Amino acid sequence: MKLTIDEVAECLDVPSSTVERWIRQGRIPVSKSSGACFFQKSILYVWAKKHNLPFTLPEEKITQIDEKKSDSLCNVMSFGGVYHNIRGNNVDEVLASSVKNIAFLDEDGQQMLLTKLLEREEMASTGIGKGIAIPHPRMPMDETMEEPVITTCFLEHPVDFNAVDGLAVFVLFILLSPSVKIHLYLLSKLAFCARDASFVEFLKQGPDEKALLERVERLEKSL
Amino acid sequence: MIPRILHIFQNTPLGRESLLQAAYFSKQLEASLIVYIPQHIKFLMYFDNDVVQIDLDPSYLYSPDTAKDHAAEIIKEAGVEPLFLEPKHFTASSLPDIPADFDYMVCPRSISDLSAKIGFGYVGAKVRNIFNAARFPVLIPSYVYKPWKNIVVFYGGSANASNALKLGFQIRKETRFPLNLFTYAEKAPGDYRKEIINMGLEDDLNRQVDNWRIFESGNLVDNLYHVPHDALVILGAFAHGLLRNIMFGSKLEKIQAALANNLLVVGPKYSAPI
């Protein structure tokens, strides 16, 4: 397999001017044909190993980056669904009735999730203020989960959640994610939306799924 | 990075014209102009696989105390910040090394001669050595300062001509001056277009070239009259074998001898950035 100077620079994580200098100084094995330089991957691999240099092909890197990428908030929310009039008079009850709406979990899964959510609530309230709570498990869900999911639940009546500002909570965003990284990423996006006062007013009206997602999409774009 | 232009300053009226031209060039390209005021009669330039010694004319060392002020004044007037090159390395105590990693160099037709000795159409041997060894294009300024308002690229189909073409596209992008392509046809005119398309430059060709004149008849030198008087002429210097150090190749030799314009010469070691 032949590599160009730029690809090799990428593989070795050095600027291409360094690779050009190494060619000039005769430090790197290179083949030349009609003025252009190219490298044999296998020879270069041996060379890098001999000099103890890191050598990663660009493709490998791309997959690493892909992992980090997450879906947009809007997609994640539409996947989880939006539910209204969730019943309950305290934290335990609302969470228990909300969890029943998470369709992709079976009953055992729902029960386990509820335990985890309650554990997390005991540590500290997930009510982030302005009547919004983001319940989530302390640790990411088990490996079976591949995509993050946010299930939005509008409560029948506001419930005291021990939130930071003491306001009763009227909406829950149950955030389930496969890794901590994605969790934090979505959390910060949600928090950003919640900072917008007009969005909170909009939420208080208990909008339907379509309107909510549209609004979120708009907000996300302004980010 | 901002492109960097090297100029060797000669503190004479003739040198002033060159510097004015260099300042104009760097202004157009938004490049930084680095001026070397020689302290020694000779200097070395170490290129990738060549070392060129340049022996200056004694006129380059005239009145060194005013040189810096003169140079700074001219450059500032053109609206460019003057930067001066102080050689850091010396091969011998009176033989400084001038770095060779610039993006352009401004170089008179002949480095080592007084104006009286310069014949028209003559390019000194040292300057030719620079073309052949340098990775950067060399600007040969016209004898008298003349701002250029458009670009002419001579395209003759060789590897170097394509480098000249790419350089032309780049300068056109920087300066927005119109770009004219001149070809003195030796084969069917369609072939030239095909060549350029094969190099993947079709887009640039369509978007950036304002006029392509292909001369199918007539003497080369006669046709040169069509080159606008206020054009920057870009051409590739390439000749084969032993003659390389003396001649550019017959066609280019004729062009440079007949044109009084500013010439931007692309040597065989130059590799276009695109």
Place this chain on the structure above:
Amino acid sequence: MKPWRYPARWALFKMDDRLLLMFIGAIVGTCSGIAALALNHSLHFLLEALSHWRQHWWAFVLPAAGAALSSLFLEKIVKEGAGHGVPEVIYSVSRYGGLIRLRSAFSRLISSCLTIGSGGSAGPEAPVVMSGSAIGSNIARFFSLNDRQRVTLVGCGAAGAISSIFNAPISGIVFTIEVILGEWTALNIIPIAIAAVAGTEISRALQGDQIVFSPQVFDIGMGDIFASIGLAVFTAIASIALTHGLRSMHQISGKVKAPLWIRAGIGGSCVGIIGLFLPVVLGEGYHFVHTMIEGNFTPGLAFVAVACMAKILATSLTLGWGGSGGIFAPCLVIGSLTGLTYHRMLSAIWPSVNWVNEGCYALLGMAGLISGMLQAPLTGIFLIVEITGGYAVILPLIIVSAISATLCHYIEPSSFYLKELVDRGHLLRPGTDARVLSDLSIKELLETDCVCVNQNMPIREFIKIVENSRRNYFPVEDDATGEFVGMLHLDDIRPYLFNRMLYDAVLVGQIMNPNVETVLPDDDLTEILHKMDSQRLFSIPVVVNNRFVGMISKATLLDKYRKELMVQTTS
């Protein structure tokens, strides 16, 4: 594209470029061997042609004319500087991958021939090394080889030249490794050895297998070995005297307001006048070395001591005032005179002790001086063993060489060849810190992922930028002109971060640091690091034309530095 110009692409040499280097190394060794012989023969010719004039009282103008001519030749015709050229070779090996001008391949040969042939006190070896190296470099250039290969071929040229002129292959190899390249690797040793063999072989083929000085048999006793320690002290003193003499003469001549060739002429005529009284100081002086080794040098202690000092003076006058030539041959003469002086002192103090023949002390003295001047003990030892064809003196030889080199190193930390380079910071031996730093350029280290901010931007906007950036440093620019006005560190906004009232009240331009140290992209990395160290900075912005181009930070530097070091040191 002519395929024969690019041997590096031949299938045979593609397998391993060592084959290519061996092949070209042999050619280079042969060529530089021939160059060395050419100089040697023309020197002999010139000496003989001028010999019948030496009797006259006005003979002192001969060295003057020779030195002036050689200086004129160097300055006006080939337009090169004076000097013997070895520092130039080491310089180009250090900094430019051994690129040497083609004209150096012959310029020093002609100029030193004029200087020495007319009677100037200098040696032909350094000029031969220079031209051998230049031949190697230009052959490498012709074949478009890369820096590493070119440096090896420069070494081949030097090895071939020394091997040929002394008929001494090992000295050629050792001199090249110890003085010119400063590196002993598996890649360069074989081509250099082959070049040394080729150089020796060409010299043997063209002028017969003759050992420079005829071998002698010495019976060395225990006492002599101890006495050689004392001799080492003497040779060290002589080396230092010669080094200082050369340098001070150079300074004195620098103050004379006269064209270079007149200066060289003045130096030459002084040498000529000394030569009228002490002919031993003239020329390369191998003839006298010969008689001294054979023990046939009759004059007494006082004469020898004066001759020794006179030779030091004459060499300083010749080279310091602008003559052309090396110090190798004068070192041998001064060394043997020192050895002789020492031996006669010993005999005068302890006449009863049965000292070995004085020729042996002359040998030891030569080794001591070569080791002291070049600070290359191995070169001294092997050279003397080879040019005298005798292994018998090896034990005291080792002692004298080692001690003399160490003493000289103690007083003068860098040798005669390297002094100038070290002073200007140009000695970059492979695998050293200076070498790695000089190879890395600002362009390679520049971090361009910084986000520029505007100086009239309120903090509120700035915080948004901070959220999406990965760096702690933010260059601040002027909105209108785009000029760099200062730096803002993340720490600078910490006091305002939790005070939302101030988010719109405070502008970036007010909290930034306007007086930051900046560097230019052309600056030397050593200087930049020095700047960062003295100011305790972790990173420094690169600014050119008042425009920010990027940051240099120690973290990136470490990463690149380490990679560079790994690439350079493992072969």
